[in-house]
Amino acid sequence: MSFPSDFIWGAATASYQIEGSVRADGRKPSIWDVFSATPGKTFNSDSGEIACDHYNRWKDDIALMKELGLQSYRFSLAWPRIIPDGRGKINPAGLDFYSRLVDGLLEAGIRPWATLYHWDLPYDLHRQGGWINPAISDAFAEYALAVAEVLGDRVTDWMTFNEPQCILGLGYEAGVHAPGLKAPVQDLMYGLHNHLVAHGKAVDALRSVGGGVFNIGYVPTAQSFIPVNDSPEEVEAAKNAFFSYKPRHGYMWSMAMYTDPVFFGTYPEDFISQMGSHLPPNWEKDLPGIGGKTDFCGINLYSGFRVKKTETGIEPVPVPSGREQTAIKWYVEPETLRWAPRFLSERYGKPVIITENGLSLSDWVHVDGKVHDPARIDFTTRYLRELEKAIGDGANIAGYFHWSLMDNFEWAEGYRERFGLIHVDLQTQKRTIKDSGYWYKSVIESNGKILHD
Template sequence: MSQKNNPQDFQLKASNFGKNFVWGVSTAAYQIEGAHNVAGKSESIWDRFVLKKGNIYNGHHGQDACEFYADYERDILLMKSMNIENFRFSISWTRVLPNGVGVVNEAGINFYNKVIDFCITCGITPWVTLYHWDLPQSLEDKGGWTNREILGWFEAYVKLCAKRFGDRVKHWMVLNEPMVFTGAGYFLGVHAPGRKGLKKFLPAIHHATMCQAIGGRVLRTEVVDAEIGTTFSCSQITPFSNKKTDVIAAQKADTLLNRLFIEPSLGLGYPSDDLRVLKRIEKYIQPGDKENMVFDFDFIGIQNYTREVVRHSYTVPYLRAKIIKATKRNVETTLMDWEVYPPSIYEMLKKFNSYEGIKKIIVTENGAAFEDVRRNNNVKDLKRLSYLQNYLKEVKRAQKDGLKVSGYFVWTFTDNFEWAEGYYPRFGLVYIDFDTQKRIIKTSGKWFRNFLAKNK
């Protein structure tokens, strides 16, 4: 399949995916809201992490971000004008529970009530992610995801959100990409809270797995007619060669990156037979945990951007596998140094369809960062346009082949704070001038607007 198709060659229509197919955009609280210490909100691990020199590209931070908190109506109205009918956003834990537990911040509750109500007024369905990486710093000071007490902290937080918002919010995601926030935050240390090592990583894995199911059970109990899901980062893993060592390395990488959190939720346990280091999680498993890791989700969200090519490496501990950077493979890449490889989303849909316990799959994130150039009030982002169109062709191919796929959310609506990379990579359908907060719909956004208009 050519990855350099002319955008004008794209013939698919939104209506071809079926009238019940869900189209939307995804965001996250810390990446867009700003107002990091306004109206009772306290410090999250990302508020703390960005302050340390060297953690974030050019010293960027999310203290102001896209100023969504101050002017959420502007973006929701812009969404409406672009025919976007589903908006995925997350709740900032520290905005509603400044101490992580205990006293409720009514100002934070009121903010999300206003966002939810305005979405509904505009004919946009809210999809809420409960945890998108911004753990209260007060809880991190007690060990965060490495402390088993987080099971109770998280349960109380989810119960609060369910009780306060569940009368209007019916679409929920419990965790966003647990492999990323545990791996990057508690093993590699490149994301908040910046902790490193296997002794941090393994308990964080287990407690996140437990909370994934706990959140689902709370929502099932508290929210009438809830559609409950959770989301996973996933990448097609390809061995660098046909050598046995490279094939085994790729299998281990796939186990870690694509199987680690979905299989326990389905009652399959941790895939430790294929990655021996995971057997060390056993020391954190208490009686009843294996049963309580299981939850029957209504849907699974998959978040795919690229594929990874993996080769054997003696120097990488535990995994004995190394990802070969895309820029070293002479392939087309995004600003994130991710290969542009549309078939990867088809392969991930195929992989997750192979699990019998999964009822429905939604692509809850897909998108790309390229070097956007603004000329007056125009941003002509043809590379992003081509990327989205070619990935959507693969989603349609999956649907045509009988794979379960029921929706597609673009990452992301507006340019935003992109974690350790700061504001350098722009993923948005809408360009933001961060000096003035002016919004400009990019060529890709105009295409998506027209694409969705034909679905009405």
């Protein structure tokens, strides 16, 4: 049991979380600029206005990536830098930034993986209805085309969306992320469908530039359903529940309602039976344009919960008192990386890439000038060992991106959560590679063999 010889090792970030320079070179506000400036919406009124100043320090950050031995780097593009109004005039300065970044990565021997949308919607598009307005799918396709025409000669690995469950579930249903709405179910289902249509159109736009050379993926998120034991009956029950439409936290927190349309070109029957009446009129005609055109399934995974089979399905196993937690109070469940990737691989028959996995800790620079984070090393060791088991079970797992490259703006949680392999002093912008960063370098160099030393 080991990682394939061509396994992809990397780390990930997102534009609004690290770039700063929110008014530089023609960039206009995103929904997160406006949301963060609204009192009470983020911890300590933190925002991405400066963040990690990556927009100005990208060369230094690439040097750190090289020191970490990264093979690949997943980053997102800021739509309001590239088309500030959301549609219409392209801003050359915004594209130039990403062009320089890509060139720098390639010069350092690091493979760029670009995500088109990691939540920073141009605010002007939000004022026109955002994801609830069907016109957004054409806007997104135009944006994808503008990016591909400039970067597509050097970037071949693309992701359309990051965590649609959070885009809609946190931003449009719960209202705790930008744009801060608590929309009715009709609007939520319109938003879901418009988002999926946008994915399909963006894939077409990318293909028009890169054809089959481009490797295009889609990145949902989930809590893993972990079977209480490895018996075939328990595993099958957990797998069925993982893809069923029985949201626990709201209408938008499910898996197959997003991934079945992308990979099969159909909505799941249980979703349609419950929510089909709320979808836009004639939604069926859009399905061929959504499905069957995506090369890999990304998945962002941090935690999960154990379930056991019952006569009618599954039920959660109670969490024992004192269960290990990260600083953000997510349970430590290493088998998260065994079961969810395996289930996705079996259902869709596509390569699965762990596009985010990591943890928040209370990290600081110690008196010796270093950042000692043994818990991150232990956590990641345990999770990657379980990912190896998924590969041993026969799952097609193609890569792993640690979240995150550096400490950054954790959305509504502001800067109180530190997920990075690199510590960032937000007052001075000094970067310090943590012990876990040097350890991860040895994981990459050994292709995971040191996980068992």
